[in-house]
Amino acid sequence: MASFFPAALENLIDSFASLxxxxxxxxxxxxxxxxxxxxxxxxxxxDTIREAKKxxxxxxxxxxxxxxxxCPICSSPNRDRNTICVVSEPRxxxxxxxxxxxxxxxxxxxxxxxxxxxxxxxxxxxRELLQRAAxxxxxxxxxxxxxxxEGDATAMYIARLLRPFGMKVTRLGFGVPVxxxxxxxxxxxMLKALEGRREM
Amino acid sequence: MASFFPAALENLIDSFASLxxxxxxxxxxxxxxxxxxxxxxxxxxxDTIREAKKxxxxxxxxxxxxxxxxCPICSSPNRDRNTICVVSEPRxxxxxxxxxxxxxxxxxxxxxxxxxxxxxxxxxxxRELLQRAAxxxxxxxxxxxxxxxEGDATAMYIARLLRPFGMKVTRLGFGVPVxxxxxxxxxxxMLKALEGRREM
Numbered sequence: 286m287a288s289f290f291p292a293a294l295e296n297l298i299d300s301f302a303s304l305x306x307x308x309x310x311x312x313x314x315x316x317x318x319x320x321x322x323x324x325x326x327x328x329x330x331x332d333t334i335r336e337a338k339k340x341x342x343x344x345x346x347x348x349x350x351x352x353x354x355x356c357p358i359c360s361s362p363n364r365d366r367n368t369i370c371v372v373s374e375p376r377x378x379x380x381x382x383x384x385x386x387x388x389x390x391x392x393x394x395x396x397x398x399x400x401x402x403x404x405x406x407x408x409x410x411x412r413e414l415l416q417r418a419a420x421x422x423x424x425x426x427x428x429x430x431x432x433x434x435e436g437d438a439t440a441m442y443i444a445r446l447l448r449p450f451g452m453k454v455t456r457l458g459f460g461v462p463v464x465x466x467x468x469x470x471x472x473x474x475m476l477k478a479l480e481g482r483r484e485m
Numbered sequence: 486m487a488s489f490f491p492a493a494l495e496n497l498i499d500s501f502a503s504l505x506x507x508x509x510x511x512x513x514x515x516x517x518x519x520x521x522x523x524x525x526x527x528x529x530x531x532d533t534i535r536e537a538k539k540x541x542x543x544x545x546x547x548x549x550x551x552x553x554x555x556c557p558i559c560s561s562p563n564r565d566r567n568t569i570c571v572v573s574e575p576r577x578x579x580x581x582x583x584x585x586x587x588x589x590x591x592x593x594x595x596x597x598x599x600x601x602x603x604x605x606x607x608x609x610x611x612r613e614l615l616q617r618a619a620x621x622x623x624x625x626x627x628x629x630x631x632x633x634x635e636g637d638a639t640a641m642y643i644a645r646l647l648r649p650f651g652m653k654v655t656r657l658g659f660g661v662p663v664x665x666x667x668x669x670x671x672x673x674x675m676l677k678a679l680e681g682r683r684e685m
Binding site: 292296300306307311317318327330333337376 | 499579
């Protein structure tokens with residue numbers, strides 16, 4: 286197959302095909318789209334990749350991605366510095382910020398414990414979290430890793446490490462999604478919802 | 486939302502989101518993947534885009550994409566120069582070559598007639614096809630545009646233009662796909678299959 290397309294095009298297709306969730310066929314479609322762009326637009330696309338790699342680094346405090354010295358949240362004066370919400374990925378910060386409910390700080394682990402994928406504690410930003418727990422005046426740490434096996438395992442592991450520090454350690458509440466239909470709630474979610482039931 | 490991610494990352498997400506079939510969420514996932522790459526790999530990704538745009542152009546004869554003066558098929562000595570297969574897109578050449586049946590030349594239109602999208606004859610490489618039909622010693626032209634409304638319309642339009650040249654003009658045979666189950670053949674395909682039935 287490779288021989289049917291010129292090398293430069295094959296390389297571009299390979300680049301796209303190397304991305305997660307992009308199959309060979311999609312990669313072809315994307316490559317053809319790039320060729321259909323104006324030189325300026327294609328150049329811009331390539332530049333955004335360069336720029337992002339050059340400018341983006343992790344915030345030394347919360348490990349979230351930033352292009353500044355500190356991330357906007359860590360450097361913001363009107364965030365509650367006594368609460369740290371621990372998430373697996375930078376995009377999780379986005380989801381929680383969207384709720385407009387949380388005013389504290391974050392800590393991004395950049396992954397979750399996963400023995401099958403050989404991801405251990407040292408591959409996550411857990412050491413940095415413990416340093417914050419020891420150093421800063423933290424009253425509560427909310428473990429907001431995903432409600433799946435790896436996320437739960439990571440939360441439990443971190444909770445155990447944090448116990449000596451004596452601050453309040455909580456896990457995000459799980460249950461039936463708001464606006465959803467009970468009929469479609471899976472067993473595990475329903476179980477969590479029952480466990481997490483509140484008096485009213 | 487934009488404000489939650491640093492500008493350089495937002496720009497990268499925008500770049501991916503501008504690709505066909507890539508939604509905002511997928512664009513985010515792809516952008517994070519790029520950031521997780523080594524500097525070399527990210528640099529390579531950006532370079533493949535540059536290289537492809539710089540090196541790839543259309544073959545002056547068949548209009549297929551190539552990085553050489555002529556495309557490999559047009560410059561090959563062992564192709565039958567009396568037959569031209571007309572396709573809409575470069576990827577269609579790939580599909581037909583895969584059948585290992587066709588030994589003639591190609592002509593890539595780079596699209597199909599689509600009044601709704603304001604794509605007319607002048608937006609396709611039809612003029613170049615007529616020049617070939619007039620110039621080269623062509624005995625048959627196979628119209629292999631897609632078996633959809635726009636592909637059929639394009640084939641009929643070109644067939645009419647080619648009539649004066651007097652060469653044989655054929656349309657790709659349509660019918661039930663080989664190895665498929667009649668039970669799942671849609672009405673239109675079944676109709677084509679009946680129309681295209683052969684004595685045995």
